Amino acid sequence: MQQELFLPVSNNFEKLFLSKKDYDVIIKAGEDNDQREIYAHSNILRCQSDYFDTAFSSNWAEKKDGKYFFKKPNILPHIFEIIIRYLYCGQLDLNVKNGPDTLKLLVATEELGLNILSEYIQEFLIKQNDPIGILEVAFQHENFTTLRGYGLEAICQDPYILFGTDKILSLPAQILESLLKRDDLVLDEIEVWNNLIRWAHAQQPTVNKDPSEWTKDELTLMERTLLRFIPLIRFHDITSEEYYDKVVPYEDLLPKKLKNEILKFYLVSQEKQIGSLPSRNVIDSALINSKHLALFAGWIDKKDKSLKMIPYEFNLIFRASRDGNTAAAFHNKCNNKRATIIVIKIKGTNQIVGGYNPLDWEGGGIIKDTQDSFIFNFTDFRDINTGKIGRVTSASYALICNHQWGPIFGNGHDLSMYPDNQNNKWYSNPMTYPNLNIPRNFEIDDYEAYQVVKK
Structure with a gap:
């Protein structure tokens, strides 16, 4: 009902804007061949904008023969018309295909102090998903905080849209500095x-x-x-x-x-950090880095390749050296966390192995069925190209949950932690997953579990 009452009023103001009847404001927008006069009514502009109210109340605008003359050479005529039309009837049609005009419109709203309209346009630009272009505009204007925050965060979470491309070569120094200052740059x-x-x-x-x-x-x-x-x-x-x-x-x-x-x-082995800046919060791990996360994300989505945009959060929930290298400690931390990925470093080597459980680790002696689990092996954790995946081949025996054991992948214990009384021993016997040449028996330096959460 409110909308039905509003529309006739809005339409009448739009008719007034189009007819220019009894106008008392002449705005000369643009310059040289692009200059054009725009006609408006001072009472409406003053009511809708503090900027115009101040302009008409002071010596900003020249007044002659009962009309205000207002010059804005730095705002194109068609951009100014969009703004004036919005002030009359609250309507704004942002053309998705004309990005440069939208940016010019945003800059004009800042100059004219139209904060609500500015925020609206910023939100619109964010939906167009061009963080690099957005940042270049945002850093030219202090008030575009929404755009700036979005652009920086978007690039930090998906750095490969900029880093490693030629786009970075022409990046303004101020933007590059702001990105390098951030602790959440996933690179x-x-x-x-x-x-x-x-x-x-x-x-x-x-x-x-x-x-x-x-x-x-x-x-x-x-x-x-x-x-x-x-x-x-x-x-x-x-x-x-x-x-x-x-x-x-x-x-x-x-x-x-x-x-x-x-x-x-x-x-010197005791030294843990250089300078005052902490490690970037890519992942809290001594075993893996962002490249592993990108590959894990691809494996989880069954792409069998690294994803540039990681659609998951990997939250550390268990580390044996920190929380206790026991089955009880593992289940206490991991049982109710749903999907997890386990990462294990084999003692005295650069080899890491592990697996993905899309379900949970709850249950006493329960065999769980899933087609989405897998195990993996990196012969050298420093080289992402050494990683191999083995997807479950017998889904009905994919996982075993037993409170007396740590994580168990496969009915034949394709990858599993022995019970606590076996002195840190792990075991691999390929039956339910492909043979990835994981050692049959091995000890570990450490192992970690990450909760996998869709962003």
């Missing part, structure tokens, strides 16, 4: 470093690509370019091998104090 730190170096070379195209050939002036130029970014790198999350291969060639860019801290970190 391995060595990839952060590699992209930063690519970006720096793009800003200084005359500098030799080979740092060993740099002149003193080229080194100084690159130092200035990267001065504000180097402290944002979490070097403690870069392995010694990666550091040697990727960072050492550029080591002259690092301050002497930082180089000494990095050297101490790699040589």
Whole structure:
């Protein structure tokens, strides 16, 4: 009923806007060949906008022969007409196909102090899912906080839409700095470093690509370019091998104090962190990183490849070295958490194995049926390409839940933790899953369980 009452009033104001009857405001929007006069009524503009109320109450607008003359050369005529029409009848038609005009409209609403309309357009742009373009606009205007927050978060959760592409080469320094400051950037730190170096070379195209050939002036130029970014790198999350291969060639860019801290970190086992910035909150694990998560997500979705956009959260719920390496401790932490993924590091090696349970671990001696479980084996956890998956071949015997044991995958104990009295022993006997060459009997350094939750 309220809508039926509102429409006639709205339509009448729209007719007034179109007819220009008794107008007393002339707005000259645009400039040169793009300039056009727009006619309006001061009472309506003053009622709807504090900006116009102030303009007509002061010397902002020239008044002659009973009419206000208002100049806005920086706002295109068709953009201004959209705004005036909205002020008259509360209607706004955002053309999805014309993104640049929508951005210009947003900029104009900020200048005219139309906060409600600005928020509405920001929400509209967010739905168009162009975080890079959105950020470039948002960082030009302090008030676009909604857009800025969305753009930064979207890229942090799906960094491959920017990092590793040519788009990063022309990224404004302010946006790159804001991204590198964040702890939720889901990207391995060595990839952060590699992209930063690519970006720096793009800003200084005359500098030799080979740092060993740099002149003193080229080194100084690159130092200035990267001065504000180097402290944002979490070097403690870069392995010694990666550091040697990727960072050492550029080591002259690092301050002497930082180089000494990095050297101490790699040589002194008690050192846990370099600098004041914590590790990025990709995942709380000493065994896996974001690349593993992307691959696990692909396996869960039966893509058999890494996903660029990870649709799951992996929440650490159990770590044997922290919570107790017993069956009771495992079940206490994991029984009611539904889907979980188990990650196990074989003692004295770089090998990690594990499995995915899409159900739960509740039950005493219960065999559970699912076609979605799998086990896996990475011969070297540092190399994602060594990972192999084995999907369940006999779904009716996919999982066994027993309070006296830890996790059990398969009727033949294809991957399982012995009962507590077996001294940290694990077992693999392929029957229900393919043979992934997991050792028949092995001990572990540690193992973890992650709750898998759809975002």
